[in-house]
Amino acid sequence: MKFDESTPIYLQIKKEIENAIINKSIEEEKAIDSIRIMAKQYRLNPQTISNAISELLNEGILFKKRGIGMFVEKGAQKKLKVKTYEEFVETDLQNMVTKSRSLDISKKELLNLIENSYDKGGEK
Numbered sequence: 026m027k028f029d030e031s032t033p034i035y036l037q038i039k040k041e042i043e044n045a046i047i048n049k050s051i052e053e054e055k056a057i058d059s060i061r062i063m064a065k066q067y068r069l070n071p072q073t074i075s076n077a078i079s080e081l082l083n084e085g086i087l088f089k090k091r092g093i094g095m096f097v098e099k100g101a102q103k104k105l106k107v108k109t110y111e112e113f114v115e116t117d118l119q120n121m122v123t124k125s126r127s128l129d130i131s132k133k134e135l136l137n138l139i140e141n142s143y144d145k146g147g148e149k
Contacts, residue, residue, distance in 0.1 A: 026067060034069065035076035042081060046097055047105050053097045057087065 026041065028034050045051040057063075060078060064071040078095060081087040086101045098104075125135045 035073050035080075038063070038067065038069075038074060038077040039080050042077065043086065043105050043109075046086065046101050047109065049102070051097055053099050053101055056094045056096050059094055 026037075028037055042051070042057065046053075051057055058066070060071050060074045063069075063074045067074070078087065082089060082095070085098055086105065087095050088098050089095055122135075130138070
């Protein structure tokens with residue numbers, strides 16, 4: 026994984042785990058890799074991984090089984106999808122609308138661009 030210098034690494038690791046849960050690479054109620062294994066995999070200090078895991082534990086995305094490891098909480102995928110949706114609407118969508126206005130792209134033209142782009146990706 027290539028890290029972005031503008032965001033703390035532990036937050037990037039947290040986002041990576043969240044995306045894996047959203048995409049079902051890590052399933053609900055299944056164990057995630059240990060902090061030690063992730064630290065080795067990412068070539069990072071275990072404390073960095075621990076910080077990411079701690080946030081996910083505090084948010085109810087992961088839970089700990091003493092002596093066994095960390096697991097994905099039931100309902101975590103839905104919770105993360107809602108959170109990601111809200112972030113998308115508040116940030117990405119608003120930025121797109123603002124930029125479109127500054128480029129004098131009409132609402133109709135923007136909607137056409139979105140439809141074309143969405144269709145290229147295969148509609149759900």
